[in-house]
Amino acid sequence: KAGVTQTPRYLIKTRGQQVTLSCSPISGHRSVSWYQQTPGQGLQFLFEYFSETQRNKGNFPGRFSGRQFSNSRSEMNVSTLELGDSALYLCASSPTGTNYNEQFFGPGTRLTVL
Amino acid sequence: AQRVTQPEKLLSVFKGAPVELKCNYSYSGSPELFWYVQYSRQRLQLLLRHISRESIKGFTADLNKGETSFHLKKPFAQEEDSAMYYCALSGDSSASKIIFGSGTRLSIRP
Numbered sequence: 216k217a218g219v220t221q222t223p224r225y226l227i228k229t230r231g232q233q234v235t236l237s238c239s240p241i242s243g244h245r246s247v248s249w250y251q252q253t254p255g256q257g258l259q260f261l262f263e264y265f266s267e268t269q270r271n272k273g274n275f276p277g278r279f280s281g282r283q284f285s286n287s288r289s290e291m292n293v294s295t296l297e298l299g300d301s302a303l304y305l306c307a308s309s310p311t312g313t314n315y316n317e318q319f320f321g322p323g324t325r326l327t328v329l
Numbered sequence: 330a331q332r333v334t335q336p337e338k339l340l341s342v343f344k345g346a347p348v349e350l351k352c353n354y355s356y357s358g359s360p361e362l363f364w365y366v367q368y369s370r371q372r373l374q375l376l377l378r379h380i381s382r383e384s385i386k387g388f389t390a391d392l393n394k395g396e397t398s399f400h401l402k403k404p405f406a407q408e409e410d411s412a413m414y415y416c417a418l419s420g421d422s423s424a425s426k427i428i429f430g431s432g433t434r435l436s437i438r439p
Contacts, residue, residue, distance in 0.1 A: 218372075248427070250429075256431070257415070257429060257430065257431035257432045258373075258415060258429040258431075258432065259429070260426055260427060260428060260429070263426070271426045273426070305373065307373075317363075317375045317378070318365075318375070318427065320372045320373040320374065321372065322372055323372075
């Protein structure tokens, strides 16, 4: 099976802009989770989507949003970018969700906000 | 509230020495604990999980509910063990979040 893919791999944006990141899960996986990884904060959970519904949400401001399509592909959107949003954004998929299940991670999208 | 604490940001040991990466958690229900590893230039991947009770690449981890700990251990470190290690916790319902610790960078000296 092909692994989790994320596009684009690298992005450079300026403050105030918005950005959309895409994640294609492993075929058959219905749960997609998003994480922000930074050197200072480590890996922080953004949200999880399952069957096109947001099932869980982390402690991030409303500027961070997402959605999931009927084919389980997911997008994450960040509006009004701030310098502090510079990070590696990871998505992970699993068959049914985060409890008891192994998360399969993508390579990440490196976002730089100038 | 769910919380995972990895007290060491960096752990450096000599090849052949024992390794213990500490993980403490806070959770009111029945947690499922995981260790994930990220080798240089590779994706984050599952190393082992409590429910499997396996030894992977010589690593083991025992869930101690009394001390709320899930420390990762290996008796003899190898250079290829150098990586970033994350402890993670998930709850017991399908709607549970997964929470990661801040990670410990393990460096094995030759």
